[in-house]
Amino acid sequence: MVSGFAKKNVCKVKEVILINPIYDSFRWLACGNSPQPLSNRELSFTLADDVYIRYLSICDQKEFQNLLQKKCPHKLDIGAVYNNKPSISRHDAVVLARELVFDIDLTDYDEVRTCCQEAKVCDKCWKFMVVACEIIHKSLKDDFGFQNILWVFSGRRGIHCWVSDYEARTLDSPGRAAVADYLCLIIGGDNQNKKVHLGSDNLHSSIRRAVSIIDKYFDDIIQDQEFLGTSSRLQKFLKMIPEDALREQVEKSLEKMSESSLERWKTFISIYDSYLRENGNAIRKIKYLVEEIKIQFCYPRLDVNVTKGFNHLLKSPFSIHPKTGKVSIVFKPNNARNMKLDEIPTIHTLLDDSSPDNVQHQNNMRNAVKNFQEVVFSLEKAEAIRKRNYANTTLDF
Amino acid sequence: MDLKIKRKSTRTVNTSNLLESYPHDLQMYKIPPVEDIRLQEFETLALERLTLLRCLATATTLKGLRIYSDEWKDFVINELRTQGLKYYANLCDMSGCGTNESDLLARRKDHIGHFILRLAYCRTEELRRWFISKELELFKMRFMTMSPKAVEEFFKINQLCYTSISDEEKNELMPYLRESTMHQKIDSLKFYKVKFYEVLDLVKARKVYIQSGYAYIPDKDFISVLSAQYRIHLKQSLAIACHHLGEIEQDERLVGLLKGLHQSYSGNDYSDTKVIIPIESLDSLSVKSFPLCMRQLHEQLRLSHHLKHGGRLQYGLFLKGIGVTLEDSLRFWRDEFTKIMELDKFEKQYAYNVRYNYGKEGSKRNYTAFNCLKIINNNVGPGDCHGCPYRHCDPSNLKNRLKGYGIENQALNDIVDMAKKGHYQIACSKYFDAAHNTDLGLGINHPNQYFEESQKLLNVSNKVEIKKETKIVKKEQTNTIEDMDFDEISEWS
Numbered sequence: 001m002v003s004g005f006a007k008k009n010v011c012k013v014k015e016v017i018l019i020n021p022i023y024d025s026f027r028w029l030a031c032g033n034s035p036q037p038l039s040n041r042e043l044s045f046t047l048a049d050d051v052y053i054r055y056l057s058i059c060d061q062k063e064f065q066n067l068l069q070k071k072c073p074h075k076l077d078i079g080a081v082y083n084n085k086p087s088i089s090r091h092d093a094v095v096l097a098r099e100l101v102f103d104i105d106l107t108d109y110d111e112v113r114t115c116c117q118e119a120k121v122c123d124k125c126w127k128f129m130v131v132a133c134e135i136i137h138k139s140l141k142d143d144f145g146f147q148n149i150l151w152v153f154s155g156r157r158g159i160h161c162w163v164s165d166y167e168a169r170t171l172d173s174p175g176r177a178a179v180a181d182y183l184c185l186i187i188g189g190d191n192q193n194k195k196v197h198l199g200s201d202n203l204h205s206s207i208r209r210a211v212s213i214i215d216k217y218f219d220d221i222i223q224d225q226e227f228l229g230t231s232s233r234l235q236k237f238l239k240m241i242p243e244d245a246l247r248e249q250v251e252k253s254l255e256k257m258s259e260s261s262l263e264r265w266k267t268f269i270s271i272y273d274s275y276l277r278e279n280g281n282a283i284r285k286i287k288y289l290v291e292e293i294k295i296q297f298c299y300p301r302l303d304v305n306v307t308k309g310f311n312h313l314l315k316s317p318f319s320i321h322p323k324t325g326k327v328s329i330v331f332k333p334n335n336a337r338n339m340k341l342d343e344i345p346t347i348h349t350l351l352d353d354s355s356p357d358n359v360q361h362q363n364n365m366r367n368a369v370k371n372f373q374e375v376v377f378s379l380e381k382a383e384a385i386r387k388r389n390y391a392n393t394t395l396d397f
Numbered sequence: 398m399d400l401k402i403k404r405k406s407t408r409t410v411n412t413s414n415l416l417e418s419y420p421h422d423l424q425m426y427k428i429p430p431v432e433d434i435r436l437q438e439f440e441t442l443a444l445e446r447l448t449l450l451r452c453l454a455t456a457t458t459l460k461g462l463r464i465y466s467d468e469w470k471d472f473v474i475n476e477l478r479t480q481g482l483k484y485y486a487n488l489c490d491m492s493g494c495g496t497n498e499s500d501l502l503a504r505r506k507d508h509i510g511h512f513i514l515r516l517a518y519c520r521t522e523e524l525r526r527w528f529i530s531k532e533l534e535l536f537k538m539r540f541m542t543m544s545p546k547a548v549e550e551f552f553k554i555n556q557l558c559y560t561s562i563s564d565e566e567k568n569e570l571m572p573y574l575r576e577s578t579m580h581q582k583i584d585s586l587k588f589y590k591v592k593f594y595e596v597l598d599l600v601k602a603r604k605v606y607i608q609s610g611y612a613y614i615p616d617k618d619f620i621s622v623l624s625a626q627y628r629i630h631l632k633q634s635l636a637i638a639c640h641h642l643g644e645i646e647q648d649e650r651l652v653g654l655l656k657g658l659h660q661s662y663s664g665n666d667y668s669d670t671k672v673i674i675p676i677e678s679l680d681s682l683s684v685k686s687f688p689l690c691m692r693q694l695h696e697q698l699r700l701s702h703h704l705k706h707g708g709r710l711q712y713g714l715f716l717k718g719i720g721v722t723l724e725d726s727l728r729f730w731r732d733e734f735t736k737i738m739e740l741d742k743f744e745k746q747y748a749y750n751v752r753y754n755y756g757k758e759g760s761k762r763n764y765t766a767f768n769c770l771k772i773i774n775n776n777v778g779p780g781d782c783h784g785c786p787y788r789h790c791d792p793s794n795l796k797n798r799l800k801g802y803g804i805e806n807q808a809l810n811d812i813v814d815m816a817k818k819g820h821y822q823i824a825c826s827k828y829f830d831a832a833h834n835t836d837l838g839l840g841i842n843h844p845n846q847y848f849e850e851s852q853k854l855l856n857v858s859n860k861v862e863i864k865k866e867t868k869i870v871k872k873e874q875t876n877t878i879e880d881m882d883f884d885e886i887s888e889w890s
């Protein structure tokens with residue numbers, strides 16, 4: 001973005017950070033740090049001219065405010081909690097804690113989404129995020145037992161998730177890697193056509209649950225995306241079928257029929273079913289083919305390195321995206337499907353009361369802050385309980 | 398640890414003492430040996446232990462046997478016998494709690510051998526990682542061959558008490574347990590409840606049912622809990638040993654011995670090449686001497702003028718390893734990337750990483766090139782083209798690529814076959830042979846090793862000009878990127 005406008009923006013960015021939930025952010029950070037002092041947490045700023053400053057830290061809210069005012073950052077990133085005040089010269093610094101984070105970005109869906117590519121997003125591809133959010137949230141809660149989970153719009157084309165439970169914050173790197181791998185079903189680079197392999201044993205409960213979540217959205221998404229709608233897409237789809245005879249049958253039938261992907265998909269399912277009935281021994285190879293394809297189309301595509309890495313910096317909630325001006329709002333996972341991209345508040349409309357969207361954006365902003373406060377509150381409560389229990393057990397000895 | 402070395406010793410074996418210290422074939426090596434031991438025996442025990450661990454590595458990487466499979470185990474045990482290590486063969490075959498004198502003596506050697514190797518393998522991250530992974534394989538193999546009775550004894554001796562979940566709870570969870578546990582006859586198994594982070598290997602592979610933070614495991618899966626504990630214990634002990642190396646190394650006889658030990662095996666880490674490779678030769682070298690994983694990255698970079706992070710890391714460190722200087726490297730990446738982006742963007746977003754690989758930025762560590770194991774186990778996601786092609790390409794893609802490179806049909810099928818079976822490094826070795834028209838059957842475990850072997854072969858027949866740098870580079874402490882130890886628990890069986 002260019003000079004005059006950008007400059008004006010910077011000041012506004014500052015204002016927004018200041019009017020908005022700075023106090024809550026501060027509480028959230030402080031709580032997520034415990035038992036280490038807040039000053040051991042690494043923060044980083046990106047300034048207006050793309051200057052990137054790492055290893056910042058704060059000890060209290062006042063300092064936080066001053067720092068923001070002084071530097072007017074475009075973007076605030078949050079890092080890990082170290083055994084010391086972070087600094088560039090400390091190579092012996094040890095990471096003690098860090099929220100368990102997940103980063104899902106629509107660019108990783110480029111090989112499946114057809115409505116947009118790269119930086120573009122629309123309400124059609126947002127549905128991928130809705131599915132991702134629901135699946136991951138459910139797994140974090142039901143499987144891993146985590147309670148304090150924060151969902152944040154990343155500002156442009158994805159979502160972030162922060163898990164602040166004590167157990168999650170102190171999980172070591174093999175632990176993070178295991179959680180990431182547990183959640184990661186789509187594996188393989190540009191050289192693999194079929195990226196999901198579920199084998200032929202029982203389906204793990206978590207996968208079965210994920211598929212049932214996908215099923216709620218699948219018809220909708222397949223119609224939006226027309227996964228099988230053109231002959232080149234059809235070819236790509238056929239490559240996911242490992243059984244030659246089945247593939248040929250499917251190809252023959254689908255090519256002849258109407259271009260509607262949903263119709264084609266239904267035909268595929270019925271060919272698949274009858275094929276299995278006639279070829280009992282093919283079952284080993286393609287027992288879960290339908291599930292595998294659904295997963296490849298719709299299952300969350302995590303950036304696992306962000307989750308595995310202990311000291312990855314991630315954009316703070318309520319940052320302003322430098323290109324879109326959108327606020328990284330906090331949303332409730334069960335409300336993700338009602339979010340519309342153009343209803344996400346932007347810095348421009350928030351500060352311009354003559355904008356037609358102003359009222360709505362103000363409203364949504366308030367809701368986002370409320371969502372955030374709820375999470376912060378539940379985290380504070382959990383921390384208080386943990387501390388009390390800890391005190392009790394140590395007194396026992 | 399307190400190993401005193403004596404030239405002569407008048408040690409007499411006291412069986413009842415031994416029985417007290419070594420009640421079971423399988424040990425967790427919690428307490429270091431305290432007895433005096435002769436230098437001669439010290440050396441023998443160390444070498445024997447090393448042979449044992451090496452045997453495990455051979456079975457997986459060179460023979461391509463599936464880890465923990467029956468063939469794998471048989472190979473290891475036979476190999477131990479032929480190498481004259483009967484006592485290890487017996488310890489590994491059917492671990493138990495016999496009280497014969499020969500059992501007891503074997504356990505003593507096992508104990509001491511393990512602790513000596515800790516000293517040899519604690520000095521760098523790389524060595525520690527190798528040692529831990531092999532010791533863990535050994536531990537698992539031994540646990541798996543134990544009779545139920547021996548397992549029970551083992552738990553008793555190590556004071557591991559767990560109570561199983563009630564029948565009620567089990568019945569309630571039954572459908573989930575059946576779905577998510579990888580064992581037969583779930584109904585007859587007792588289940589235990591542990592925190593999910595105690596069985597990360599099972600969680601990672603989705604082989605266990607987890608609910609609200611707890612994993613439900615049958616007794617068979619306790620090996621996961623144990624090996625996780627054992628891993629942590631080993632890791633900490635090695636770190637401590639490393640700290641105290643100074644004291645131990647006051648005895649020069651030991652210094653030579655210990656240092657020699659790991660060098661005799663761990664393999665080169667390619668962190669200080671003395672050869673300089675000009676970037677102008679990369680196109681031709683990539684055809685002649687690059688393993689497939691690197692050739693693929695090179696071609697992709699030339700084609701699309703971009704590589705994603707994983708690719709830049711894997712390829713960048715490889716280039717550094719074969720002897721591309723930092724300046725050349727910068728020029729190389731810049732030339733490609735600026736075909737699709739502004740110079741400014743390259744300098745801001747990518748140059749840092751190149752310098753970082755050379756230890757000029759960030760934590761200033763001298764990073765080493767990835768070995769095959771790491772590459773094979775790496776995550777490869779959408780848009781990525783790094784990794785090991787034998788693992789990360791569909792067979793049909795692999796076939797086409799090899800065909801494009803002019804590999805003969807017979808060899809081509811062999812290679813693809815090996816890759817399909819999961820023997821990636823053997824496939825790579827077959828590709829080496831096909832590409833160089835030999836049948837060396839090398840064991841490939843590092844792309845840079847592939848490169849060097851290839852250069853060796855080619856340079857005999859036609860001299861390629863490679864300047865030798867006269868200055869001897871002083872070897873610094875080296876580190877792999879961010880000491881990524883999260884891949885330690887991965888197996889690619």
Ligand code: SF4
Pocket residue numbers: 688689690691768769772773784785786787821822825841842843844847
């Ligand atoms: S086996 Fe090793 S050298 Fe060969 S292609 Fe795979 S990673 Fe590269």
Ligand SMILES: [Zn+2]
Pocket residue numbers: 113115116120121122123124125126
């Ligand atoms: Zn779209």
